[in-house]
Amino acid sequence: MISGNKGEWSEIYTLLKLLSDGKLTPGDENINKLKGIFYPIVKILRTESNGSFEYSIHDDIVIISSDKEELLRIPMEEFKIRSLYLFEKIKENKQNTFAVPEIESFMSEIKCISLKADSKTKSDIQIVIHDLRTNQQPTLGFSIKSQIGNPSTLLNPGKPTNFIFKVTGLNYTEDIKYINSIFIKKGEKISRDIKGRINEILKRNGKLEFVKIENQIFGNNLALIDSLLPNILSEIVFDFYASKRSKLIELVEHAQENNPLNFDLSNNHKFYSYKIKKLLTDIALGMTPTKVWTGEYHATGGYLIVKNDGEIVCYHIYNKNEFENYLLNTTKLDTASTSRYEFGDLYIEKDTLYFKLNLQIRFIK
Template sequence: MPNKVNKGEWAELFVFLKALSDGKIFAADERLNKIEHLFYTILSALNLHEDFKKEYIRDSNSNCIILEENGRELLRVPIQEFKQSADILLKAIQNGKGTFEIPEIEPLLTKLKVDKIKASNDSKKDIIFKIHDHFTGTQPFIGFSIKSYIGSKPTLLNASGATRIHYRCSSDVSEKLREQVHSISTKNKIKDRIQCLKENKVELIFDSLPNSTFERNLQMIDYRMPEILAYLFLTSYSVNGKSVSDVVKNYCQLYNEDMELVEYKVKDLLVAIALGMEPNSKWSGLEDANGGYIVVKEDGEILCYHIYDRNKLREYLYRNTKFDSPSSKRTGAGMFFSENEQEKFSLTVQIRF
């Protein structure tokens, strides 16, 4: 059955083909520009299953990619075929919409025994490469998270029931005001609903994160992080563009917080999300994507932030992410609800590039 997946998932296959055909991935600076003198040599890619291990080894001597299963060679494919397929895949991703098939690529996938494009949902590792580490002289297998800009900007933290935040109201909300707020259905209705509350002298005060796993994960970064994130997201509705850096600045001014301290903690949060932390899975503080972060640019150039470049990754994420308003119909955001005879208001956090 042909693969039918979205652009982000096809981009994972694109990285697999292009990295193996190029034999290296260049590092990026904090502005996502290529660092010409710094790259990571790709020796192979790994595909792990419960019963067997498939390794795709780049052999420069024969100009082939060798497929080994549990250490036994199965076939050789010319590197040129990988390059041509990567070019076909890039054009298809650029032109594709929603979830779609790419029939031209299926014969190669069958030959390579690639039966699934999509990575496991419970892992931030989208791909595992064996690299030559120029810093240590070793050749480790390391996992990378992949984000693609081909076609549309990716999401860093997806909105879900797990990312919901509850706020209590600073004063009683009358039935009339409740109905007035819920009746607002403008293009920016959540922003306008919050503004309506302000105009009626009602402030939103952080109450809780109903998902205890997400709350604990945030507390692994900083015990105050649930509260900080709640007020950052609330502040974002009054900041044009909602860029994380601008929201942090406004939040610190509004709540008289230490800008340097909050910036540091927010960068920690962004890196944690990028490399390991999932809202609905208990997080140990360790990074699942232990190699770093691969970015696919709109033109198909692939660059990476290795774990050694952590400061560059922190700056890149901080400068290039923004808070986002997910669909209120899908998430139930921007609505009042009653809990323990108290009126509360719900918002759902999403962060994207």
């Protein structure tokens, strides 16, 4: 029996829903469908451990094997019925993982034997569309993000995403011991109080100065996108931990107001939002902290968003402005495990005092 979480079942829902709709609809920056714009779907490509298959859209859904043999035809209406049923099951389920036997039976019938396609690319689904503007039929890869389950991450946390700050102005003995003893309790969980520790550092006339990103590859990836991006991002990360701001758009607007990098804003150039949008787009389309980024986008050309009401909107580099604005408007910074990723403590290294802050970017539900 196949079992998965809401996000994993949302991938199957997306397959069934798109085959029943027969089109992709772009979204605006607020995840609303753009009126009057759509891309007709020619077929959806899926690779399973038992072979590769095409789900071609005609009057029926025609399933074709890798050697171009027609395996079966199923009315589009059947996919609509199954997608609606699966959506309700995903919405109502309270368990971390669950099975949907009725859908599993239908999946087997249409040669879909797993929740995730067996793909070597970063895309969750590959779709051939008919581009009405160019009269071409490109194959587009998408990552699927579901709003039905828990918010997914855009940039996963890890030690490589730690930002290192040099701390000056503190008493090495008394101040360090006291500040490192500041914890916060949330329910049964006790963790480092990062905001409390930063406030205490500043209260004791300490200063934090960004030095570098812990992982050299991640630091260079950011510098490749924009040479000042490590510094800009360090200001935003610090602001997140030191204030009540968490939405990325609010943090970027605050950076624009304060202009910590002293850009020439006399003509109202949006330096901060422009550079952060470039970062978000590159992360969304392939950049990871520990692999050298070349700037080449992989098969994933955008996102499909499964909304809470079951509708699906797409964002693609075809619609660059909408894609960038969507990423900026729907993400926030979040605090990862301080113990697991080893940040939030004052520590001495070669007679210099340091403090690490971690970067995690998550979608807002």
